[in-house]
Amino acid sequence: MAEMATRNEMIEARRPPDQRRGALGWLRANLFDGPLNGTITLLVLALLGWGLWPLVQWALIEADWLGSTREACSGEGACWVFISARFETIVYGFYPEAARWRVDAVFLMLALLIAWLAIPRLPAKRWVGLFALVGFPVLAYGLLIGGHFGLMAVPTREWGGLMLTLTIAIVGIVGSLPLGVVLALGRRSKMPLVRGICVVFIEFWRGVPLITVLFMASVMLPLFVPTEVEFDKLLRALIGIMFFWSAYMAEVVRGGLQAIPRGQEEAAKALGMGYWRRMALIVLPQALKLVIPGIVNTFIALFKDTSLVLIIGLFDLLAIIRAGLTDSNWLGFAIEGYVFAALMFWIFCFSMSRYSQYIERRLHTGHRN
Amino acid sequence: MSSTNTASAHADGPMIEVAGLNKWYGDFHVLRDIDLTVARGERIVVCGPSGSGKSTLIRCFNHLEEHQQGRIVVNGVTMTQDVKRIEQIRRNVGMVFQHFNLFPHLSVLDNCCISQTWVQKKPRAEAEKTAMEFLERVQIADQARKYPGQLSGGQQQRVAIARALCMRPEVMLFDEPTSALDPEMIKEVLDVMVELARDGMTMICVTHEMGFAKTVADRVIFMDQGQIIEQAPPETFFNHPESERTRLFLSQILGH
Numbered sequence: 001m002a003e004m005a006t007r008n009e010m011i012e013a014r015r016p017p018d019q020r021r022g023a024l025g026w027l028r029a030n031l032f033d034g035p036l037n038g039t040i041t042l043l044v045l046a047l048l049g050w051g052l053w054p055l056v057q058w059a060l061i062e063a064d065w066l067g068s069t070r071e072a073c074s075g076e077g078a079c080w081v082f083i084s085a086r087f088e089t090i091v092y093g094f095y096p097e098a099a100r101w102r103v104d105a106v107f108l109m110l111a112l113l114i115a116w117l118a119i120p121r122l123p124a125k126r127w128v129g130l131f132a133l134v135g136f137p138v139l140a141y142g143l144l145i146g147g148h149f150g151l152m153a154v155p156t157r158e159w160g161g162l163m164l165t166l167t168i169a170i171v172g173i174v175g176s177l178p179l180g181v182v183l184a185l186g187r188r189s190k191m192p193l194v195r196g197i198c199v200v201f202i203e204f205w206r207g208v209p210l211i212t213v214l215f216m217a218s219v220m221l222p223l224f225v226p227t228e229v230e231f232d233k234l235l236r237a238l239i240g241i242m243f244f245w246s247a248y249m250a251e252v253v254r255g256g257l258q259a260i261p262r263g264q265e266e267a268a269k270a271l272g273m274g275y276w277r278r279m280a281l282i283v284l285p286q287a288l289k290l291v292i293p294g295i296v297n298t299f300i301a302l303f304k305d306t307s308l309v310l311i312i313g314l315f316d317l318l319a320i321i322r323a324g325l326t327d328s329n330w331l332g333f334a335i336e337g338y339v340f341a342a343l344m345f346w347i348f349c350f351s352m353s354r355y356s357q358y359i360e361r362r363l364h365t366g367h368r369n
Numbered sequence: 370m371s372s373t374n375t376a377s378a379h380a381d382g383p384m385i386e387v388a389g390l391n392k393w394y395g396d397f398h399v400l401r402d403i404d405l406t407v408a409r410g411e412r413i414v415v416c417g418p419s420g421s422g423k424s425t426l427i428r429c430f431n432h433l434e435e436h437q438q439g440r441i442v443v444n445g446v447t448m449t450q451d452v453k454r455i456e457q458i459r460r461n462v463g464m465v466f467q468h469f470n471l472f473p474h475l476s477v478l479d480n481c482c483i484s485q486t487w488v489q490k491k492p493r494a495e496a497e498k499t500a501m502e503f504l505e506r507v508q509i510a511d512q513a514r515k516y517p518g519q520l521s522g523g524q525q526q527r528v529a530i531a532r533a534l535c536m537r538p539e540v541m542l543f544d545e546p547t548s549a550l551d552p553e554m555i556k557e558v559l560d561v562m563v564e565l566a567r568d569g570m571t572m573i574c575v576t577h578e579m580g581f582a583k584t585v586a587d588r589v590i591f592m593d594q595g596q597i598i599e600q601a602p603p604e605t606f607f608n609h610p611e612s613e614r615t616r617l618f619l620s621q622i623l624g625h
């Protein structure tokens with residue numbers, strides 16, 4: 001047996017690994033790594049082409065892009081004229097044309113603020129952040145609703161389209177995260193009353209479907225308050241959405257809090273920090289970082305579910321596109337409408353997802369101890 | 370160093386005074402009738418088998434554990450349930466943990482500064498100066514910009530000591546500071562502790578490093594089943610232990 005396990009000649013040297021870089025090297029390493037993988041790559045490409053080609057043809061090549069009326073649609077591919085003709089409505093809803101610059105101004109401010117906060121190099125983050133959380137909402141609300149300083153009043157029932165979707169999503173996101181953090185901390189409190197209130201709140205809002213919440217907010221609430229008191233319908237929906245998602249957020253954050261070793265809080269205690277400092281400086285920064293995927297998951301779900309407000313008669317992005325479908329001049333363009341709506345939602349959600357991955361990488365500080 | 374026993378309003382009384390201390394975890398009696406006085410500048414080593422209550426005892430001194438019976442006076446302040454008072458005591462008591470418990474999301478420098486700026490309300494520049502001073506002293510100043518996750522266990526524990534010293538405590542508690550370390554890193558941490566002891570810091574140290582106890586301790590305390598069985602200067606403690614249990618314990622840890 002011994003001689004069978006012995007080898008007298010050298011094994012032939014293997015080829016050194018391929019070090020070529022660039023597009024060709026990448027192709028070679030990932031797609032054409034030997035005859036079998038090469039064949040599979042070609043097959044998959046063929047399959048993809050066969051499957052996707054009609055879509056590309058419909059959406060891009062045979063599509064109609066120019067024009068302003070139905071006559072511009074040749075009928076072979078998608079007719080994007082349907083979208084471009086009502087693009088303004090899709091963005092602003094029924095917001096009066098003369099006042100749309102106000103929406104533009106808010107959009108511009110929002111974009112600048114987000115960019116400023118998202119790009120690490122830019123200075124004065126604290127002040128810009130403070131303005132984004134305090135100054136901007138007041139300013140944006142004042143601009144959008146109008147009715148003072150000579151601005152025309154635009155009641156919220158005239159808001160709609162992308163602008164309404166973004167309003168709901170941003171108020172929901174900015175409101176539900178801090179509320180969720182407070183609820184999560186409350187649920188871990190040693191004080192029975194605080195804990196009880198938080199548990200009941202979370203379990204109540206998490207146990208009802210969002211549609212029910214919206215119906216209750218728009219139909220039931222007015223039954224219980226005197227008729228003179230009129231709550232704005234949008235405001236009611238916003239509060240409902242914020243409470244609903246804060247319950248989810250609370251559980252996501254609580255998951256992060258559970259994962260922080262007890263020693264972290266003990267070390268902070270031993271350094272003389274009180275409860276709020278321990279939470280704000282030591283526990284929450286670590287816990288929130290851990291659950292960024294869960295938080296962003298919730299944000300994305302929230303963003304997409306803003307379209308549910310159409311059932312209480314608010315015209316968000318999707319609802320306004322749907323409304324366009326029933327326009328007798330433009331019957332039969334449902335596919336274009338829905339594809340466009342899907343694309344818009346996807347762009348926003350995908351951006352959030354990418355940004356969260358970037359933040360996670362940025363906050364990574366070596367291995368946990 | 371100014372961090373060691375600076376003049377204070379209570380400079381004449383004992384550093385820590387414990388009388389009739391009892392503690393239970395549910396039905397389990399962890400600490401039984403502990404009486405202990407720690408003088409200023411005194412170095413005490415607490416040892417004993419695992420589960421004997423030694424960590425629990427020192428964790429009572431800064432209220433990381435709550436006691437049910439008895440009295441604890443730290444630096445002239447009597448421990449109560451009052452949060453403000455507990456925080457006042459904690460500001461005078463530094464603690465080093467078995468698992469370091471550095472804050473992984475903060476750099477080494479920030480670990481040392483955060484409590485100075487937020488609890489002591491020092492300006493950032495002053496806090497950084499103090500931090501660098503102590504990081505220098507534990508010989509790790511060159512790593513100040515790194516994160517704890519990038520350091521070895523021994524380095525992390527030295528940072529933890531510096532972090533506690535930055536608060537300029539009157540007394541330092543060490544809870545098995547070398548038990549989680551690889552053997553080759555134990556010395557670098559012990560060296561720092563020995564130096565600290567030489568500077569006159571009041572120290573209470575739960576450890577099984579008997580070499581350390583022999584070098585620096587004024588008194589060695591042996592605990593078993595929640596009681597102080599024996600306390601004596603290291604000379605007497607190691608050479609002429611009185612109780613049978615102490616002899617058994619010593620033979621187990623020194624026997625190999």
